[in-house]
Amino acid sequence: MAISVETFFLAPDAQGTLQSQIQEMIAQGILSGRFHRGEKLPSSRKLALHLGVSRITVTLAYTELLANDYLSSRGRSGYFVSDNAPVPPVYDPAPHSEDRVDWTRAITHRFTGGDTPRKPDDWSTYRHPFIYGQVDPTLFDHANWRICAMRALGAKDFAALTSDYYDRDDPLLVEFIARHTLPRRGITARPAEILITMGAQNALWLAAQLLLGPQRRAVVEDPSYYALRDLLGHTRCATLPVRVDADGLPPEQVPPGTDVIFCTPSHQSPTTATMPMARRRALLNRARDLDALIVEDDYEFELSFLGAPYPALKSMDRDGRVIYVGSFSKSLFPGLRLGYLVGSEAFIREARALRASVLRHPPGNMQRTAAYFLSLGHYDTQMRRMAKALHARRRALEQAIGQHGLTIAGRGVYGGSSLWMRAPEGVNTTRLATVLRSRSVLIEPGAPFFAGPDKPQGFYRLGYSSIPEGRIAEGIAGIAQAIPEALS
CATH class of the missing domain: 3.40.640.10 (Type I PLP-dependent aspartate aminotransferase-like (Major domain))
Incomplete structure (x- = not known):
């Protein structure tokens, strides 16, 4: 991928020679992760024309970065970000200016701080994702x-x-x-x-x-x-x-x-x-x-x-x-x-x-x-396929729950894709979820569903739309084993 020439600008108040400014601009783009390894830089002619400087100034800057292993040259193809360049794994741009706005006064309506919990983005990498509302790609x-x-x-x-x-x-x-x-x-x-x-x-x-x-x-x-x-x-x-x-x-x-x-x-x-x-x-x-x-x-x-x-x-x-x-x-x-x-x-x-x-x-x-x-x-065809799969998962889930003595607090009369569970007295399901997460098991603590300051801590939800039927019994066994560790 080529780096667009429009992404390069010389700061009006920058210090040093034009050559050093160009070197610093490119090096900063690499160090910040904005420019990735293997990406092609603009030709010296295009960059010189865009910046309004002489072509020899850009060529000298490229040559210096080449010597410092920030750039590599591929014959007549041009200059590229070197494979050995110290590129960070994630692009995290530094702010161009200090934020002097008092946002506590400027913002008149707040939309953060509610009860909505954040579900893990990598839920599909867990072996036992009893997570609600996610899709099983096989269905x-x-x-x-x-x-x-x-x-x-x-x-x-x-x-x-x-x-x-x-x-x-x-x-x-x-x-x-x-x-x-x-x-x-x-x-x-x-x-x-x-x-x-x-x-x-x-x-x-x-x-x-x-x-x-x-x-x-x-x-x-x-x-x-x-x-x-x-x-x-x-x-x-x-x-x-x-x-x-x-x-x-x-x-x-x-x-x-x-x-x-x-x-x-x-x-x-x-x-x-x-x-x-x-x-x-x-x-x-x-x-x-x-x-x-x-x-x-x-x-x-x-x-x-x-x-x-x-x-x-x-x-x-x-x-x-x-x-x-x-x-x-x-x-x-x-x-x-x-x-x-x-x-x-x-x-x-x-x-x-x-x-x-x-x-x-x-x-x-x-x-x-x-x-x-x-x-x-x-x-309609997909609904029939999903119904058949969810029915089988529901049977496997209820059978495993019965075997391990867990308690179902609510189950849909007509089906659905989750069960509402009650943990034994004294078990904090938020703590239980933390313990289970380290063991590749995901559950949803029930406290965020309740209103008020004194939320019951003993409920949790088990979704079964996103976990394969063959892994349900093993996951329920893991929940049963972890419950004693979550006692308040």
Whole structure:
């Protein structure tokens, strides 16, 4: 790779001769890691013309760097960064100036410091990654996704690839969601009531921004998806955690004055509890009595390999007060970042305008690729393959858990991709996770899912979508062996 001549500049206030300045500029680029071993430098003529100096000045600088083994010469090919040059492994540019800004005063809204934990980027290198929400590449249909992507890049779909939809979405994707995806959840919706989002979290953010503010109150499940509490904090609303039980969110515990209820009735996050039909009706009645809205996150409904799931809460809504959130991130792959909002046309109109002011729309070529993958039947085929694999992993996981006497605190009635676990009394699962990580086992401590300062420390989540079936028993044995080391 050649180093662009445009990356070289002489500082107006630099000291020393032009030759020494050029030498220092190149040496600094190598020492900082900006220039890599084997990369070709601009010719002396091009660099001299770019810098406005004589060619002999550049040639002398190159010759001196060649003598010091920073550069090497390859006959008539030019000068290259030497293989023996002291290049650091990671590029870490030094600041050009001192930061004198008081950022504590300059920043008016803070988005750091929430409960969202950081998952290891190298999770796939662990032998036993009981990590939730990551994709197993062996279960994904790469071949047909590639075919759909190539089709979306073709001349026929040039407009979908290159056009600015402004605040619109790909009509093929919206049509598939309206005609095929939503009816499976018992939901009927027109295109004007559907908005494509950058995953479920973006959908939740849009809903929170539109519905909440400093004078409003939101109920969230406790425990719940930790990122939801973080984004609700940005609205400055009053967030009221309501502890879930074996059937999910208890409607009678939703306090008066509540404006918005966030819930996961089909597959509670993270306990996996499924809300019975009677309680769903009671929750709708409670929301009607309070004149509250409900935001239903219906994640993982596609992964129901133990039986057909109940219809979505949205399908039972006769007042238009339920806003439905769906996503393809869990069923296809997390990096796709495509989800959707379904709600009354008046709500979607405002959500569309808010989305357009932030990111216009999700990339058109990704929407069109997903539309082809869905409409050509590849998605359903993949769901069947995933269901079969997850069912086998679930059986292996529950069998190993039983053999080692571990305790399941929650398991999805219809399937899913995780189990909610309770450790023995006195075990701190954050400490347990640290011990296990050094042994190539990943689990998710449960504390970040809970609200408030006194978070229970004895829960943890085991995801099984990203671990091969043959490694599950060995990983569970490792967890059982490490538990005594995590006693408080």
